[in-house]
Every structure is written in structure tokens, then in C-alpha cells.
Amino acid sequence: MKRIESKLNTASSEFAANAAHNRRLAEAFREKQRAVRHDRPQRDIDRLRQQNKLLVRERLELLLDPGTPFLELSSLAANEAYGGEVPGAAVVTGIGIVSGREVLINAGDGAVKGGAWYPLTVKKAVRALDIAIENRLPVVHLCDSAGGFLPLQAELFADKYYAGRIFRNQCILSKMGVQQVSVVLGHCTAGGAYVPGLSDYNVIVRGTGAIFLAGPPLVKAATGEEVSVEELGGCDMHTSVSGTADYPASSEEEAIAIARDIVAQFKRPQKTLIEYLPPEAPYYDPGELYGVLPRDIKQQFDMKEVIARLVDGSRFHEYQPNYGKTLICGYAHLWGYKIGILANNGVLFNDSSLKGAHFIELCNQNKTPILFLQNITGFMVGREYERRGITKDGAKMLMAVSCSEVPKFTVMCHGSFGAGNYGMSGRAFDSRFLFSWPQSQISVMGAEQAANTLADVKIRQLAREGKKLSQEQIDAIRDPVLGEFKRKQSAYWSTSEIWDDGMLDPVDTRNALGIALSAALNTPIADPRYGVFRL
Amino acid sequence: MSIQNWPFHTVLVANRGEIAVRVLRTVRKLGLKGAVVYHAADRNTAAVKMADVAIEITGATPVASYLDGAQIIAAAQACGAGAIHPGYGFLSENKSFCEAVEAAGIRFIGPTPQQIELMGDKVRARNFVQKAGFPVAPSAIEDDDPASFVERARAVGAPLLIKPSAGGGGKGMRIVRDLALLAQEIERGRSEGQRYFGDGRLYAERYIENPxxxxxxxxxxxxxxxxxxxxxxxxxxxxxxxxxxxxxxxxxxxxxxxxxxxxxxxxxxxxxxxxxxxxxxxxxxxxxxxxxxxxxxxxxxxxxxxxxxxxxxxxxxxxxxxxxxxxxxxxxxxxxxxxxxxxxxxxxxxxxxxxxxxxxxxxxxxxxxxxxxxxxxxxxxxxxxxxxxxxxxxxxxxxxxxxxxxxxxxxxxxxxxxxxxxxxxxxxxxxxxxxxxxxxxxxxxxxxxxxxAAEPALREESLQALLAAAALSTRPMRDVADTVPDMQAAMGGWRN
Amino acid sequence: MQHAFKLGEAEHNLALSRSAKAYRLHLDGQLIDIDLKTGADGRAWLTVGERHLPVVIATRGDEVFVHLEGEAYALRYQHPLDRLAAQAHGGAEDSIRAPMPGSIVALSVQAGEAVSKGQTLLVMESMKMETTISAPRDGVIAAIRYEKGQTFDRDAVLLSLEPLS
Missing domain, CATH: 3.30.470.20 (ATP-grasp fold, B domain)
Known part of the structure; x- marks a missing residue:
């Protein structure tokens, strides 16, 4: 495999301007992340300290093997919701190494609203457990939750993917033989009680940990019985009487140490064998990604420059270099793992769609995981292209993407508009992991296009009534739509809504994908099988 | 000046540790056979390994076995030893042992019993040497008149050194700088003398400062x-x-x-x-x-x-x-x-x-x-x-x-x-x-x-080195590190 | 970081991780590249950052003995589970341990006897010297582990004390 020859002029003013712009975006993202992770009301911190409780980030550091990476998922979930008062959706999820084993961590954040479950908390936890199921990752639950947030119970309780799904997923994991351990660091009340209850192992902290279907106030209200937390569902009762909890611990540190020792008993999975070479850092500096990405969402750039800054040795075997050139297809290694890459270099035409579908089939045939790098304004429209069957060619690509058996990974590098989002394995297409870069945007069409479309509809409607709008009136219709569109196509919105598995600083993409690939290989890859391709 | 015809062909070392090795080395260098007695606690020692013959002895305590003259003489006879080297300590200055060895027809590699007796008792030795015209320090001897010992010791003046008459090797010795503590220290010294030597008699002499x-x-x-x-x-x-x-x-x-x-x-x-x-x-x-x-x-x-x-x-x-x-x-x-x-x-x-x-x-x-x-x-x-x-x-x-x-x-x-x-x-x-x-x-x-004697403070870099060596030599720590997959190990503590 | 070594009285918390080529020591917020290449008979080459040091290492159970720059050191590993469990149970030390190896010369108390702080509990002998062990606080003798004449190693529990009832 030969090295990509970068055509980037790193001395150019364009590069410098891009780099400055994108670094600012990355810094702004980092600052938001910092605030989400660490800024908590002092009284909440004080309360936890008084209870001898640790903050969730401290717990994580105790849990994880020292000097190992942690891929945090959806760090900015709920950041645009609930008035920004539920940072990270009050739960930390991610993939880390505990006792040498890759595990998924699901850790409630007791410093946010007492760890109450908001709708997005549930969505994030369900997604994390979906990841555990898809990638057969053992789960460590660090439980510290006040229970469901009652005012929003209708949005988190009953539907298919609401809170019940957490427990359903736990059961499915167990059925699959994927182990789970819970550490009860606070109260696990009502549904929350099933998190430790459905785990293969659990540890409970004396004094602060408790498990019960209803806490003392509810018990009193229901039956008149007066009972203390310890008696009702405390450490000693559950570990010596009910058998609901397995291991007593005298402190959070001890509980986490016990959990680490439990994970050390887990059988390490046999990884699916795929093509592998010893890893090699990219030849081109990933830091130059900042200079590659344009400042304007509408501006085109060569995605090969991105590939060169992600893959091992910047080496790339390009498939069909002269055909369907708006979609780059080819093989590379990332952290040693052989992958196939589909990357947009413009709008999807018939030939690029066919090339993409064919390449996906190749990857499935030779069991090569696929990475989608999205910068797509959609499939080409117009009479000529419809006549050439752009819809059925696009359908072939969707069929190939949907039925793909190899693990897929998607990075929203820049634009993701229209059906291109689907063809390039958007959220609905079950990529094992999907990450977004800070400046990326997702919507059914571009914001201005959409605002203009909506304004046009209105103008035509009024014209039929014989009215003509002034430019001011047109702006009054158009601007709010534009504003709303811009907000909701922003990567911050999609990541807040958990349309992805988290925003990434572009320079972190290589490691994030490495961890994702490694996790994905816990699951065997089935032989390819597709539906009907419209030919 | 070595002799060709030794009157004994086997020498039994009635000791242990380095001195037994030391004696055996010469014995064997001279072409003689070296035997050693040992207590079970010493089975895995150099002396036992290098001796031509090693005979186990027993006793209430390991030390007691090396003090059991009868057993040692029996061991010498059993291995045909014509001489016993007592080393130092244990029975090396024990007159009765020396006599018993010679009575058993075995040569005692040491002085005559009389010389042991004379020099084995500090008081007697001191008196002898003084009478022979050699210099001794001012002193008080309990034996001379036990009733007045404390007073006579006091009269020699502080600082005083109190020793068991039968002792040696520093056992039970005490310095008294404050004569008010004299009686108490004498009591202690007597107790230790009694315990170590079966003889609580003491003697006191002027302590020479910075000798x-x-x-x-x-x-x-x-x-x-x-x-x-x-x-x-x-x-x-x-x-x-x-x-x-x-x-x-x-x-x-x-x-x-x-x-x-x-x-x-x-x-x-x-x-x-x-x-x-x-x-x-x-x-x-x-x-x-x-x-x-x-x-x-x-x-x-x-x-x-x-x-x-x-x-x-x-x-x-x-x-x-x-x-x-x-x-x-x-x-x-x-x-x-x-x-x-x-x-x-x-x-x-x-x-x-x-x-x-x-x-x-x-x-x-x-x-x-x-x-x-x-x-x-x-x-x-x-x-x-x-x-x-x-x-x-x-x-x-x-x-x-x-x-x-x-x-x-x-x-x-x-x-x-x-x-x-x-x-x-x-x-x-x-x-x-x-x-x-x-x-x-x-x-x-x-x-x-x-x-x-105080341990100097450990330098920061020495501490780092020690902890590094210790961590890398400790299985639970090494296992935690070694089970981490290669890729994650290479990524280190990366966070996104 | 939950692993620890005791060196003398001091406890050092640390962690070990693997790097791409060797290992890293996590100590006091620092990350130090380290490695150990072992040779025959305990001899080894230790790398600590930029330094390369010859060392000799022996282990027994949780003890690690290191000969470094002419001195021998003994470190005792504390497994996180042991250390954290001990921290939790903490409190007053009720075991009276031998300050040095030796033997019992005299026992001044009996099991069940109430003692007051400073009272002589026993006299031990070590290295030809008598040492008196006295009560660290008021209490009742819960158990006496050694009889007169018996020998013990350093840190052996000689007797245990329980609170006055």
C-alpha cells in the first residue's frame, strides 16, 4: 500500500485561516466538555463530600486501569436540553479498560440532580447498553441515582426505548453471556434497583449504598411501616439476608477495588480475526486536520487529506481511482486493523453510488470493517440523473449499507445532508459507532435552502391571495426558520439529542476509531446476505 | 611448618556459622577430615555442606544443643574425631567441657582447663594479672565481700562499669554515670548474669571515658x-x-x-x-x-x-x-x-x-x-x-x-x-x-x-527507582499492566 | 491509585501501566517510563526515565527486596483489597507486637486481667538486652500468645488487648 501524497500546502494562508478557525472550534468544544464534566453547584459537591461520596469522574479514575484510554460517549448529551441543567444527561458512558478487559461503563452522576433520570439520561444509557450488546462488551454500572425525574416521566417511562429498555438490555446481555457488575454507590430505587438486581455481580457500599423498590418515605405512605434505609435495603441486609447484593464494601474505594477484582475474573473474549499489521502512526500530522477542514460548510475539500491524517502510515489502497470519483473507496489500516473506507469527495452520482455499493460488498466478502467519512450534500438530482436511475442506484447503496454484516463506523466530518446521510451509514443504519466533528452539520437539506424553500411556499401562498410581501416581511418569515434550522443542524444539537455517540476533536478520531474497532471485534462477523438490489 | 603425621585425623568443630566454616577450611586444607555438629536449624548452612561429616545434635533450644558437651563428645567419638575445635562462644571457654573432652581421650584445641578457669573468671584473672605486675583499672569485686559491694563500687566513683564476673562478650555490662541508679543497675546486671552464665556475681570498675x-x-x-x-x-x-x-x-x-x-x-x-x-x-x-x-x-x-x-x-x-x-x-x-x-x-x-x-x-x-x-x-x-x-x-x-x-x-x-x-x-x-x-x-x-546509625532520608530519585523495581517485580501490579491490550497500552491515558 | 508499597513506615501509593515499549510508573502525579530487564540470580537492569541502574531483586510473598546503589531495601506490597479493607476497619491497634525478635523472659499479666496504661505486661529479651513491654492504654488482656521462654520474630503479636468493659 502506498502512501497518500498530500497536496495540502501547509504554508498557505488558506491553511492557516482554516487551522485557526477549527482550532477555535475545537477549543470551544473542549471548554464545553470541561464545564459539563466538572462544573457542578457547590452545594451538590458539598452534599456528596458530606456523605463520603466521590464525584463520578473520581470514581471513573479509580475504576479504570491506570494509564489506559477511556473513550467517553456522548459527553455533551442533553447539553442543548433542559436549559442546560443536566450536563452529560447526568450519566457518564464510555469504553475503558478495567483489569485489562475492555468494558462499557455506565456511571450515574450523583452531582447532577441527584443522578435523576431524565429522558435523555435514559436514551444515553439505553444506547450505551445497545453498544454493549452489539459489541459484546461487559458492563460496569456505577449506580448513584435518585430515580426517574417525575415531571418528565411520560417521556422516559413506558415507550419501547424508554427506561424499561435499560433492564431489557441487561437481560439480553446476560442471555448473550456478556457479564455485568454493578457497584451500588448510592440509592437504587424502584426501576433503578433492577440495575444491580440484573447484574451478574454487584457490590454495595455500607452506609451510602441502598437497593429497594420503594424508599422509606414511600413505604411509610404505602403501608405505614417505618423503616430505616439501612434496614430496608442497606449493605448488610442485602449481602447477608436477601442475597440481592453480593459483596459488602466499607468505602467507595473498596467497592470499586472489589469491582475491579470481579472484572479480573471475566473471561477475555476471543476477538474476531481480521487482517492486521503492527500499528503505525500516520505519516501526516493529524493536527493538520484543522487546516484541511474549510471554514464554510458549503466549501469542498479533498477527503483524501483527511484519510492521510487518520490511517496507519498514511497508506491507502484506492479502489477504482478513476471511476465515480466523488466517492473515494479503498483500504487502509487503522491502529493496525484493516478497514475499508468510503469518503465523500462531492455529491453522489450514479457511478459513485454503484462504486460505493460494490465496495461495501467487497468489504463484506472479505470481512473488512468499514469506515464512512461523511461530507455529503446528497445524491445528485435532476432529470438527467433520474433518467439514469439515481434513485435506484442510491437504493443499491442503502441496501448494501443496511445489510452489511461487517461493523460500520461513521464520522460526520463536515456536511451530512439529505439521503446522503443514509447512503453513508447515518444514525439509522446501525453503525457500531458514529462520531461528529464540531463544525459538522446534519439536516435534510442546507439551512438556507430550507429557509428559502419555506419562505417560497409562503410567498406563493400569499401571491395566490394577491398579496405581495416586502423584503422585510420575507425576512421575518425566513430568519426564524433559518435560525431554528441552523441550531438543529448543528453538531451540538445532534450530539445533545444523541444522534451520535459523541463529538470528537478531529485529532482524537484515530484513537476513538481504534477503540471502537477493537470493541467491535468482540462480535463475530457473519457471512454477507442482502435483500433485493434493484438492478 | 605443617606436620606430616597428625596425632588425629579427624577434627570435629563444635560450633556453627562462619567460624565452623573458617575452621573446617584449614582442617581440610591440611588434609585432615572435618566434622561438624549441627542443630536442625542450621541444616542448610555452609558448614554442614562443606564438612566431611555432619552430625545432628538436639536440645531444648538450638543454642542449648551447641552447649551440650556430652552430646558433642559422643558425636566426636562416633565419627572418630581425635580433636575438637570449639570455635568461639558456646563451649570454647568452658573448663568442664575441656576436661570432659580430654577425659574422653580427645584433644581439646585450646588452652588447658586451668588456663580457662583462671582467665574465665574476670575477677580471678584481674587479680592474677595485677599480682603479676601488669596494669589493671581501679575496681570493686563483689566476691571480696558481697555485703559491702555496693558501697565499694560507689567508692570507685562514677562513671562505673558493672559486669558479670562470669561473663564475656559484653553480655550484661552496664555503665553507671549516676550513682543514685547504682543499686538498680546492679540488680539488673545480676539478673542478666544469672540468666546468661548461671552466676549473678558482679564486679565494678572505673569506666574510662572515651576509651x-x-x-x-x-x-x-x-x-x-x-x-x-x-x-x-x-x-x-x-x-x-x-x-x-x-x-x-x-x-x-x-x-x-x-x-x-x-x-x-x-x-x-x-x-x-x-x-x-x-x-x-x-x-x-x-x-x-x-x-x-x-x-x-x-x-x-x-x-x-x-x-x-x-x-x-x-x-x-x-x-x-x-x-x-x-x-x-x-x-x-x-x-x-x-x-x-x-x-x-x-x-x-x-x-x-x-x-x-x-x-x-x-x-x-x-x-x-x-x-x-x-x-x-x-x-x-x-x-x-x-x-x-x-x-x-x-x-x-x-x-x-x-x-x-x-x-x-x-x-x-x-x-x-x-x-x-x-x-x-x-x-x-x-x-x-x-x-x-x-x-x-x-x-x-x-x-x-x-x-x-540513623537511616538517611531517601533521595527522590532513589525512591522512584525502588518503587519502579518493586512494582515491576510484583505480580498483581504487573498482571494489571500486562493484561491491557497492546493498542490501549500504546494509547496510554488518552481521553477524548 | 490503590496499589501501595510500604517502605519503612512510609506508604507510597502508585500504579503501573504498560506503554508501547515497556512500562510507566504513576507516582505523585508523575508518569515515569520504567523497565526492568532481568538477568541471572536476581540481577537486573532497571530503567527509570533516563537513568539505567543495576539492581538486584528478590521477592518473597508480598515482600520485595531491592539492592540499589549499595543498599538493600525491603518494600512490602499492599494489595488494594487488603489495604482498603484495613483502612475501613482501622481504629485503635489492639495487638501488641514484638518490636524485635526475641524471647519472653517474664510475663507480668494473665489473660482476662485488667491493666492500666504504662503497666508492665512482659519482659522480653533480645540481643542480650531486656526490654519491658508496657500497656499502651487501659484495657483487658484478651489473649497472651507466647509463654515464658518462647521465642518470636519481629512484629509477632505478643498479646492482645480489648477495651475495659
Whole structure:
């Protein structure tokens, strides 16, 4: 495999301007992340300290093997919701190494609203457990939750993917033989009680940990019985009487140490064998990604420059270099793992769609995981292209993407508009992991296009009534739509809504994908099988 | 001067540890068979491994077995030993044992029972030496009139040194600076004397402030010939026990050396001494010296004498015990260079020199020019509290004192004994001390300079190195690190 | 970081991780590249940052003995589970341990006897010296582990004390 020859002029003013712009975006993202992770009301911190409780980030550091990476998922979930008062959706999820084993961590954040479950908390936890199921990752639950947030119970309780799904997923994991351990660091009340209850192992902290279907106030209200937390569902009762909890611990540190020792008993999975070479850092500096990405969402750039800054040795075997050139297809290694890459270099035409579908089939045939790098304004429209069957060619690509058996990974590098989002394995297409870069945007069409479309509809409607709008009136219709569109196509919105598995600083993409690939290989890859391709 | 026809063909060593090895080495070098007795606790020691015959003995305690003369004589008879070498300590200065050995028709490699008896009792020895015209320190002896002992001791004046009459080796010795505590200290001393020697009688003598301990090696053939083999200075002591011994003494000029050595030889001559022996003196800062005691056996520190004279003292003991005449005179005894012995103790100097115990997991004795390692321990053995904490002796020879000190520093640095704490690092600090380098020491030197015993603060980088070595040698830590997959290990503590 | 070594009285918390080539020591917020290449008979080459040091290492159970730059050190590993469990149970030390190896010369108390702080409990002998062990606080003798004449190692529990009832 030969090295990509970068055509980037790193001395150019364009590069410098891009780099400055994108670094600012990355810094702004980092600052938001910092605030989400660490800024908590002092009284909440004080309360936890008084209870001898640790903050969730401290717990994580105790849990994880020292000097190992942690891929945090959806760090900015709920950041645009609930008035920004539920940072990270009050739960930390991610993939880390505990006792040498890759595990998924699901850790409630007791410093946010007492760890109450908001709708997005549930969505994030369900997604994390979906990841555990898809990638057969053992789960460590660090439980510290006040229970469901009652005012929003209708949005988190009953539907298919609401809170019940957490427990359903736990059961499915167990059925699959994927182990789970819970550490009860606070109260696990009502549904929350099933998190430790459905785990293969659990540890409970004396004094602060408790498990019960209803806490003392509810018990009193229901039956008149007066009972203390310890008696009702405390450490000693559950570990010596009910058998609901397995291991007593005298402190959070001890509980986490016990959990680490439990994970050390887990059988390490046999990884699916795929093509592998010893890893090699990219030849081109990933830091130059900042200079590659344009400042304007509408501006085109060569995605090969991105590939060169992600893959091992910047080496790339390009498939069909002269055909369907708006979609780059080819093989590379990332952290040693052989992958196939589909990357947009413009709008999807018939030939690029066919090339993409064919390449996906190749990857499935030779069991090569696929990475989608999205910068797509959609499939080409117009009479000529419809006549050439752009819809059925696009359908072939969707069929190939949907039925793909190899693990897929998607990075929203820049634009993701229209059906291109689907063809390039958007959220609905079950990529094992999907990450977004800070400046990326997702919507059914571009914001201005959409605002203009909506304004046009209105103008035509009024014209039929014989009215003509002034430019001011047109702006009054158009601007709010534009504003709303811009907000909701922003990567911050999609990541807040958990349309992805988290925003990434572009320079972190290589490691994030490495961890994702490694996790994905816990699951065997089935032989390819597709539906009907419209030919 | 070796003999062709020994009157005995097997020599039994009635001892253990390094001295048993030391004696066996000469015995076997001379073509004789070496036998040793051992208690089960010593089964895995160098002496037992190197002896031609090793016979197990038993007792209520390990020490008691080595004090059981009857068993040892039976062992000697069983292996056909014609002579018993008692080493030092244990039965080496026990008159009844000596008599019993000879009564059993076995040669005792040592002095006559009478000489043991005379010198074994400090009071009697002192009186004898005084009467023979040699210098002794002012004193009070309990035996003279037990009723007035406390008062007579008080009359000698503070500072006073109280010792068990029957004792030796520093056991039960106490310094009294405040006479108000005299009665109490006498009581303690009596209790210890009773326990160690079965004899609670005490004697008290003027304590010389900042004295040096200088002793003289003598050899007598019991047929009238006596020579001295120069002095040894053993002033560096802790709790009245020697740590470092050297020869020549840096305190003596030629005239004083001749005077003190001739005094020692005179004392030995006055009793027609047979065997190797040591006359110990207390040496004041003004050059005055007094007779302290005479040890009628091989000393722990005898190797330094051997190193500067080339005389194998054990060989000489064997020849004398075989009935040989000394065969040479004083002028034939020559010395050159300087030798220092370091006693390697299993102890923690920073914790008041308390004994340490533990397995000898690794032992790398030092090597090099002028380095001699006398030891009875083996890698895989164990240091227990059953015996004295001295586990080895490092003897260093140099052309002069400074060369010996320089070599000693390297040898001590290279001495590896893991599993049981020893005093080697302390010894390095000691020999780096300017007073030691200047030869300006006295028996209270270590008490006056407690910082030598104190463990110096660990440097940051040494601590890092130790923790690194320890972490990498600890399975639970290494396992945690090693089970991390390669990719994640390479990523390190990356966070997104 | 939950792993620890005791060196003398001091406890050092640390962690070990693997790097691409060797290992890293996590100590006091620092990350130090380290490695150990072992040779024959305990001899090894230790790398600590930029330094390369010859060391000799022996282990027994949780003890690690290191000969470094002419000195021998003994470190005792504390497994996180042991250490954290001990921290939790903490409190007053009720075991009276031998300050040095030795033997019992005299026992002054009996099991069940109430003692007051400073009262002589026993006299032990070590290295030809008698040492008196006295009560660290008021209490009742719960158990006496050694009889007169018996020998023990350093840190052996000689007797245990329980609170006055």
C-alpha cells in the first residue's frame, strides 16, 4: 500500500485561516466538555463530600486501569436540553479498560440532580447498553441515582426505548453471556434497583449504598411501616439476608477495588480475526486536520487529506481511482486493523453510488470493517440523473449499507445532508459507532435552502391571495426558520439529542476509531446476505 | 611448618556459622577430615555442606544443643574425631567441657582447663594479672565481700562499669554515670548474669571515658614459647559489641605498640599459655592502658591478624594442640599492610541495632583484590533469632589504611544480601565518617554519633527507582499492566 | 491509585501501566517510563526515565527486596483489597507486637486481667538486652500468645488487648 501524497500546502494562508478557525472550534468544544464534566453547584459537591461520596469522574479514575484510554460517549448529551441543567444527561458512558478487559461503563452522576433520570439520561444509557450488546462488551454500572425525574416521566417511562429498555438490555446481555457488575454507590430505587438486581455481580457500599423498590418515605405512605434505609435495603441486609447484593464494601474505594477484582475474573473474549499489521502512526500530522477542514460548510475539500491524517502510515489502497470519483473507496489500516473506507469527495452520482455499493460488498466478502467519512450534500438530482436511475442506484447503496454484516463506523466530518446521510451509514443504519466533528452539520437539506424553500411556499401562498410581501416581511418569515434550522443542524444539537455517540476533536478520531474497532471485534462477523438490489 | 603425621585425623568443630566454616577450611586444607555438629536449624548452612561429616545434635533450644558437651563428645567419638575445635562462644571457654573432652581421650584445641578457669573468671584473672605486675583499672569485686559491694563500687566513683564476673562478650555490662541508679543497675546486671552464665556475681570498675579497645593476639605452645601477633583495634562498638576491627591500630606508635604487645605476651607467658589467645586492654586517650580480660580462644576478629601476617591462626592452634612446639620466635612474626574486618550483622542500626530475621533469598558476596568473606550462611538459608545476629565477616586488606577503607567501601557496596536487613549500608556510612577516616574513634563513638546509625532520608530519585523495581517485580501490579491490550497500552491515558 | 508499597513506615501509593515499549510508573502525579530487564540470580537492569541502574531483586510473598546503589531495601506490597479493607476497619491497634525478635523472659499479666496504661505486661529479651513491654492504654488482656521462654520474630503479636468493659 502506498502512501497518500498530500497536496495540502501547509504554508498557505488558506491553511492557516482554516487551522485557526477549527482550532477555535475545537477549543470551544473542549471548554464545553470541561464545564459539563466538572462544573457542578457547590452545594451538590458539598452534599456528596458530606456523605463520603466521590464525584463520578473520581470514581471513573479509580475504576479504570491506570494509564489506559477511556473513550467517553456522548459527553455533551442533553447539553442543548433542559436549559442546560443536566450536563452529560447526568450519566457518564464510555469504553475503558478495567483489569485489562475492555468494558462499557455506565456511571450515574450523583452531582447532577441527584443522578435523576431524565429522558435523555435514559436514551444515553439505553444506547450505551445497545453498544454493549452489539459489541459484546461487559458492563460496569456505577449506580448513584435518585430515580426517574417525575415531571418528565411520560417521556422516559413506558415507550419501547424508554427506561424499561435499560433492564431489557441487561437481560439480553446476560442471555448473550456478556457479564455485568454493578457497584451500588448510592440509592437504587424502584426501576433503578433492577440495575444491580440484573447484574451478574454487584457490590454495595455500607452506609451510602441502598437497593429497594420503594424508599422509606414511600413505604411509610404505602403501608405505614417505618423503616430505616439501612434496614430496608442497606449493605448488610442485602449481602447477608436477601442475597440481592453480593459483596459488602466499607468505602467507595473498596467497592470499586472489589469491582475491579470481579472484572479480573471475566473471561477475555476471543476477538474476531481480521487482517492486521503492527500499528503505525500516520505519516501526516493529524493536527493538520484543522487546516484541511474549510471554514464554510458549503466549501469542498479533498477527503483524501483527511484519510492521510487518520490511517496507519498514511497508506491507502484506492479502489477504482478513476471511476465515480466523488466517492473515494479503498483500504487502509487503522491502529493496525484493516478497514475499508468510503469518503465523500462531492455529491453522489450514479457511478459513485454503484462504486460505493460494490465496495461495501467487497468489504463484506472479505470481512473488512468499514469506515464512512461523511461530507455529503446528497445524491445528485435532476432529470438527467433520474433518467439514469439515481434513485435506484442510491437504493443499491442503502441496501448494501443496511445489510452489511461487517461493523460500520461513521464520522460526520463536515456536511451530512439529505439521503446522503443514509447512503453513508447515518444514525439509522446501525453503525457500531458514529462520531461528529464540531463544525459538522446534519439536516435534510442546507439551512438556507430550507429557509428559502419555506419562505417560497409562503410567498406563493400569499401571491395566490394577491398579496405581495416586502423584503422585510420575507425576512421575518425566513430568519426564524433559518435560525431554528441552523441550531438543529448543528453538531451540538445532534450530539445533545444523541444522534451520535459523541463529538470528537478531529485529532482524537484515530484513537476513538481504534477503540471502537477493537470493541467491535468482540462480535463475530457473519457471512454477507442482502435483500433485493434493484438492478 | 605443617606436620606430616597428625596425632588425629579427624577434627570435629563444635560450633556453627562462619567460624565452623573458617575452621573446617584449614582442617581440610591440611588434609585432615572435618566434622561438624549441627542443630536442625542450621541444616542448610555452609558448614554442614562443606564438612566431611555432619552430625545432628538436639536440645531444648538450638543454642542449648551447641552447649551440650556430652552430646558433642559422643558425636566426636562416633565419627572418630581425635580433636575438637570449639570455635568461639558456646563451649570454647568452658573448663568442664575441656576436661570432659580430654577425659574422653580427645584433644581439646585450646588452652588447658586451668588456663580457662583462671582467665574465665574476670575477677580471678584481674587479680592474677595485677599480682603479676601488669596494669589493671581501679575496681570493686563483689566476691571480696558481697555485703559491702555496693558501697565499694560507689567508692570507685562514677562513671562505673558493672559486669558479670562470669561473663564475656559484653553480655550484661552496664555503665553507671549516676550513682543514685547504682543499686538498680546492679540488680539488673545480676539478673542478666544469672540468666546468661548461671552466676549473678558482679564486679565494678572505673569506666574510662572515651576509651579505645585494643587487644593483642598471642600464640603459646604450652611448652614455654609465647609470641604476640600484633594488636587489633576494636573500638567501634555498639552495645559493647565490636563491629569493626582493624590492625594495626591507628592509635599506636611503634613504641606504644611494642609496649602493649609485650605486656600481652608477658601475661600469656606468665601462665605458660597454650593455644591462640587474646589479651584485651582498655586504652585511655592519654595512652594509658589496663588489662581487661584474656580470651583463651580464637577471636571473631582473628582474620585481620592473619591478613597482615600471613599466619593461619587455626593452623597454629591445630599444631599446638597436636603437641608441636611453636618453632619460631617473636622476630619471625612480621606484618605488612592494613586489614579491617567488618562484622555483617542481621540488624537494623536505625532501630537501636535490633536484630533482624528473614530468609537469605539472594546472597552475592563481594569479590575483588584484598577481599575476604567469612560466612556460614548460604543463599536459600534463613537468619533466625535463635543465634547471634552476626552472619558474616568481611575482611579487607590494603597496602595501607586508606586503601583498605577505599576497598571496603566498594566491597560493602557490592555485598548483596536480600531477605534480611543487614548493617552494610550503615558500615559504609561509618567508614565515610571523618573521625573514622582519621582513626579517631573510641568505644563510645557510635553512641556519640547516632546520626551514623540513623537511616538517611531517601533521595527522590532513589525512591522512584525502588518503587519502579518493586512494582515491576510484583505480580498483581504487573498482571494489571500486562493484561491491557497492546493498542490501549500504546494509547496510554488518552481521553477524548 | 490503590496499589501501595510500604517502605519503612512510609506508604507510597502508585500504579503501573504498560506503554508501547515497556512500562510507566504513576507516582505523585508523575508518569515515569520504567523497565526492568532481568538477568541471572536476581540481577537486573532497571530503567527509570533516563537513568539505567543495576539492581538486584528478590521477592518473597508480598515482600520485595531491592539492592540499589549499595543498599538493600525491603518494600512490602499492599494489595488494594487488603489495604482498603484495613483502612475501613482501622481504629485503635489492639495487638501488641514484638518490636524485635526475641524471647519472653517474664510475663507480668494473665489473660482476662485488667491493666492500666504504662503497666508492665512482659519482659522480653533480645540481643542480650531486656526490654519491658508496657500497656499502651487501659484495657483487658484478651489473649497472651507466647509463654515464658518462647521465642518470636519481629512484629509477632505478643498479646492482645480489648477495651475495659
Amino acid at each position: 579505645r579497645h585494643i587487644e593483642v593476639q598471642v600464640l603459646g605452645d604450652g611448652q614455654g614459647a609465647v609470641v604476640h601477633v600484633f594488636e587489633r583495634e576494636c573500638s567501634v562498638q555498639r552495645r559493647f559489641q565490636k563491629i569493626v576491627e582493624e590492625t594495626p591500630s591507628p592509635a599506636l606508635d611503634a613504641a606504644l605498640r611494642e609496649k602493649i604487645c609485650e605486656t600481652a605476651a608477658g601475661i600469656a607467658r606468665s601462665i605458660g599459655y597454650r593455644n591462640a589467645g587474646t589479651v584485651e586492654f582498655i586504652f585511655g586517650q592519654g595512652g594509658e592502658f589496663y588489662f581487661l580480660e584474656m580470651n583463651t580462644r580464637l577471636q571473631v576478629e582473628h582474620p585481620v591478624t592473619e591478613e597482615i601476617t600471613g599466619i593461619d591462626l587455626v593452623h597454629e592452634q591445630l599444631r599446638i594442640a597436636a603437641g608441636e612446639a611453636l618453632g619460631y620466635g617473636q622476630t619471625d612474626v612480621k606484618s605488612s599492610g592494613h586489614a579491617i574486618e567488618f562484622r555483617i550483622y542481621a540488624e537494623d542500626p536505625a532501630r537501636g541495632y535490633t536484630p533482624t530475621t528473614g530468609p537469605v533469598l539472594l546472597l552475592h558476596p563481594p569479590q575483588g583484590e584484598g577481599v575476604r568473606w567469612d560466612s556460614g550462611i548460604l543463599q536459600g538459608g534463613e537468619v533466625t533469632s535463635a543465634f547471634d545476629p552476626m552472619i558474616a565477616k568481611l575482611i579487607i586488606r590494603g597496602r595501607d589504611r586508606s586503601e583498605a577503607i577505599a576497598r571496603a567501601d566498594v566491597a560493602l557496596r557490592d555485598t548483596v544480601l536480600l531477605g534480611c536487613k543487614t548493617n552494610t549500608a550503615f558500615l559504609r556510612r561509618l567508614i565515610a565518617h571523618p573521625a573514622f577516616v582519621a582513626g579517631d574513634v573510641h568505644t563510645g563513638f557510635l553512641d556519640a554519633n547516632p546520626q551514623i
